[in-house]
Amino acid sequence: MSKVILLSGSPRAKGNTYQVLEVCKKEIEKEGLEAELISLVGKEIKGCIACYKCGELGKCSLNDGLNEIIDKIRNAQGFIIGAPVYFGTPRGDAMNALQRIGMVSRSSDKFLSWKVGGPVAIARRGGVTNSYQEMLMMFFINEMIVPGSTYWNIVFGGKTKGEALKDEEGIATVTRFASNVARLIKKIY
Template identity: 40%
Template sequence: MKTLKALLVNGSPRAKGCTFTALRELKKTLEAEGIEVELIHVGHRDVRGCIACRKCQATGKCVFDDVVNEVAPKLAEADAFVIGAPVYFSSPAGGAISFMDRLFFSTLGTDKTMKVGASVVTCRRGGNTASFDVLNKYFTMTGMPVASSQYWNMVYGGSAEEVQKDAEGLQTMRTLGRNMAFMMKSFQLGRKSLGLPEKEAAIFTSFHR
């Protein structure tokens, strides 16, 4: 069987901050489970939002040729995808949202069925659960099962040093990693013995007055 791959994306502007600290704990756990992991930083990049021009439907890539197009092939190859983001005003950081909007819109033609999806959020005090809900919706509309943990996938702290003291949060990351690895391995076996679920042609219902 092929080596399973997980792609972890740090959507924080800070390369080594709270989000990185959580993702690093997840990365170590996945690697201990035999998963090949790539952790990339996109939160510091200049990523504009999606303009719904739909050029990607014709070209297969986003019209804005930046980090989104760099990551798209990695998403296609990965067996699992994780987006990590800090909380800004009770929502994921704007750069992470712009990145996810464009990545998932421009890769609607990439079959993501049974790729494991997970989001990781960080905050000093409040807004984690609202941000967690926002990020999970990218997965639930694209056939990606969402990996859970012993608690919502979040850590608390205003700095990397404080996150390192969040024993429960870091344990949540380790549990998430083990659960993700189990799902990835199980889906790999399922694909081999059962195949992927049958798909109907997409139906789009629009209502007009």
């Protein structure tokens, strides 16, 4: 069965990012696909150190738990990342993960090529659109297929956990996006 990996880039257990991705996960499962939601809670994901060893290793030379996530993505057909916005950009660890996942794929077996997915940005108020765009760069340079939705994948929620679920338009947008990811995977795999 086709599978989608959803990666929550927030350090907060069951925070807004995680809860928004739970909505996406349920929608993907409703379409009949398998989905696994992984969280970066408790992990410290380092930035790429540009050692250029991933080409020969087929994995990252850093051992901070990301390689296990990379393997799960490698074996899936879809990949969605969600990140909270910090000072107008996606949280650092989420971008660290995204950049290293992208670098391993580009330098080795191009496992991201033709995988379906995209990013979701979550914030109280500002920086969502450019955060979404920043994350998209990694998807497009790795030949990933990013379906659209009825709006961009941005959801509003502040520090209260679960507040993002009250953003009706945001939730409708990411639900449709998750459904489109699943439907596209069913068409091409």
